[in-house]
Amino acid sequence: MMDRFTGYGRLGRWAAAACLAWGLTSGAVAAAVSAAETSLFAAASTTNAMQDVLAAFTEATGTAVTPSFASSSTLAKQIEQGAPAEVYVSANPRWMDYLEEAGLLVDETRTDLLGNALVLIAPADSPLDTVPVGAGMDLAALLDGGRLSVGDPDHVPAGMYAEDALKRLGLWATAAPALARANDVRAALALVARGEVPLGIVYATDAAISDGVKVVGTFPEDSHKPITYPAALVADTPAARDLLAFLGGETAAEIFARYGFRVTGAPGQ
Secondary structure, eight states, rough: OOOOOTTSHHHHHHHHHHHHHHHHHHHHHHHHHHHHEEEEEEEEHHHHHHHHHHHHHHHHHHHEEEEEEEEEEHHHHHHTTTTTSSSEESSSSHHHHHHHTTTTTTTTTOOOEEOOEEEEEETTTTSOOOOOSSSSOOOHHHHTTTTEEEOOTTHHHHHEEEHHHHHHHHHTTHHHGGEEEEEEEHHHHHHHTSSSSEEEEEEEEHHHTTTTTEEEEEOOGHHHHHEEEEEEESSOOOOHHHHHHHSHHHHHHHHHHTOEEOOOOOOOO
16 A cells, blocks of 8 residues: 555655664764864963874874863963863963862863973064073163063963063063063964064974074073973863873874973873
8 A cells, every 4th residue: 555645655664764763873873973072272372283182182082172272361261251171271380270279170180281491582584693591681782672572471371481581580670661462472473473573582382383483592491480381171071081181192292292392291090
């Protein structure tokens, strides 16, 4: 007997049932796939290296990662306001402390992941070659009426390290009125690359990824607090734990080192 709705009888009803079953099954598979995802909030200075690390993580695990890159302070404030971050990587301990004190980190997941160096940069076509960075540096002469680009020391970690170094070297009185304060370290880098300022202070890893700047000096390690990138879980999910573990693994270490980071630790399990 022909089915008056489909015109295909039993075969039509079987096909319809099969399609429905496939739809339910494929929906379940899609849900499972979409569940294998996590999110990462990471300091702007990690952008290039971290994108490669995340690509390697997704290839190895099949887990998708939604990253957000910005100043550590901006990300910390967003997390405080409920932004959906599961893993957080800061460019200094201060903003990780901020979240930890607010009770927003998963206990016993915080670790010091990376290290960096602080450098003095100039536009690639600058006549400056090598500057002996130290207490005797004539910063006013080097700036020659121009400004010094840094991440805003009030909240950007790179700027905080820069302020610390300039104060310890006795250069802050000269530098402070000449600062061009940027929203994050990549913005500070861009000001120099575009030739809008004669000098800037950024991380060595940021200088390394730009053809528009050159390193003219490196700040002594003892001129500022150690540059440390802590990482921690904000949400305790299997995918987030997998990502945090991957960040401290050999594959990630090789990628970070290729971009000039110092690998300092592995996440606690």
